Every structure is written in structure tokens, then in C-alpha cells.
Amino acid sequence: KILISCVANSVPRKNIPFLIELFRQLNSKKPNKYHLFIAGGFGQDTNKIKHLINYYGLKKNISYKQNLLNSEISSLLRLSKFFCLFSKEVNREFEGFGIVFLEAMFTKNIILSSKHGGIQNIIQNKKNGYLFNINRRDIKTKIIKKIEFISKNKKERKRIISNAYSSSFNFSWDKNISEILNLSLK
Numbered sequence: 001k002i003l004i005s006c007v008a009n010s011v012p013r014k015n016i017p018f019l020i021e022l023f024r025q026l027n028s029k030k031p032n033k034y035h036l037f038i039a040g041g042f043g044q045d046t047n048k049i050k051h052l053i054n055y056y057g058l059k060k061n062i063s064y065k066q067n068l069l070n071s072e073i074s075s076l077l078r079l080s081k082f083f084c085l086f087s088k089e090v091n092r093e094f095e096g097f098g099i100v101f102l103e104a105m106f107t108k109n110i111i112l113s114s115k116h117g118g119i120q121n122i123i124q125n126k127k128n129g130y131l132f133n134i135n136r137r138d139i140k141t142k143i144i145k146k147i148e149f150i151s152k153n154k155k156e157r158k159r160i161i162s163n164a165y166s167s168s169f170n171f172s173w174d175k176n177i178s179e180i181l182n183l184s185l186k
Contacts, residue, residue, distance in 0.1 A: 001035040002081050002151060003034075003035050003079050004036045004080060005037050005039070005076050005080035005083050005084070005109065006019055006040075007077070007083075007100045007104075008085055009042075009043045010041065010042060010045040011045060012045055012090040012091075013088060013093045013094065014087055015085075015086045015087055015114070017049065019036070020052045021052075022084075024056045025141075026147060027061050030148070033151075034061070041066055042066050074103070077103055077104055077107040077109060080104075080107075080109055082110045082111075083104035083109040083111050083112070084111075084112045085098075085119075086112075087119070095117030095119060098119050101119055102122065105122075105164040108161045110129065110161065111128070112129070112143060113130070113132070114131065114133070115132065116134075119131070127160075
């Protein structure tokens with residue numbers, strides 16, 4: 001099975017129910033070809049996520065684990081082929097920078113994400129990952145088509161992975177701290 005990962009707390013702005021709905025549609029088109037592994041901490045949506053997995057009968061196709069060790073998350077990202085996180089603004093909360101995206105890029109995952117918050121500072125659409133406007137009515141179909149296309153198209157997969165891996169080296173704590181200091185001293 002092709003592993004799709006998501007590392008995020010179970011809070012509304014992480015929009016994990018959207019990902020489960022998307023995966024349900026993907027799985028109905030291509031039964032048992034993909035497996036979704038959601039890793040994160042407990043939050044307001046924990047029970048909702050568990051309910052959706054049970055309701056759709058996806059226990060065999062979706063793993064949902066909380067509070068994994070960093071080493072377990074690292075192993076998950078090394079095994080997965082796609083990293084998906086479709087965050088949204090909720091009550092004026094938005095997605096910040098998102099180090100997990102860099103970790104996924106470094107471990108050679110294809111990134112699929114919403115055009116939201118800090119991810120737009122990391123992902124260059126169609127160059128080192130894919131960004132989607134999740135408010136569009138037909139967006140789940142478009143994301144599924146992109147997953148299927150990338151799964152079949154080795155050349156495109158290699159191009160995106162190579163760009164993403166290279167891009168992951170453009171960010172470091174030292175660079176970020178220097179930029180913040182430079183901006184604050186002006």
C-alpha cells in the first residue's frame with residue numbers, strides 16, 4: 001500500500017475530518033491501494049476523528065495514533081510517500097510556519113496542502129509540492145486526481161521530490177533567527 005501521512009494535533013484548524021473524507025473517496029476509487037496514517041496529539045477533534053474512521057468503516061485503512069515519539073514520527077515520514085495537511089482558519093487561528101512540512105520534504109514526501117498560512121512560505125505550487133484552495137466545491141476530486149497522477153507518473157514524482165528535498169535545506173534555525181534579528185533591528 002502507498003502510505004499517506006498527516007502529522008497534526010486534533011484541533012479544528014488542522015481540518016483532519018476533511019482529510020478523512022478525502023481519503024474515503026480515494027479509497028472507494030482505489031480500494032486498499034492507499035493507507036492513511038494520522039499522527040498527532042489529543043485535541044477537540046479527537047472523538048470526531050475516531051467517529052469518522054469507524055462510521056466509514058476505515059479502521060483497516062486509516063491508522064490514528066496520538067502522542068508518538070519524535071523517532072516514531074521520523075520513521076512514519078520516511079515510510080510515507082505523501083504528506084497531507086489541509087489546514088484552515090478557525091476563529092482567527094491560522095496555520096503558522098509548520099516545521100513538519102520541512103520534515104516531510106526532507107524525508108522525500110510529496111506535499112499536498114491547503115493554500116493557507118505559513119505553508120505558502122515553504123511550498124511553491126507545482127515546483128516542490130501542491131497547494132489547493134480547499135474552499136472550492138470540487139477540490140477533493142482535484143486532490144484525488146493529483147494523488148493518482150503522482151502515483152503513476154515517476155518522472156513528475158522524482159522532479160517534485162528532488163525540488164522539495166533541496167528546498168528543505170533552505171530553512172534552518174540559524175537562518176530564521178538571523179532574519180528575525182535583521183528585521184527587528186531595522
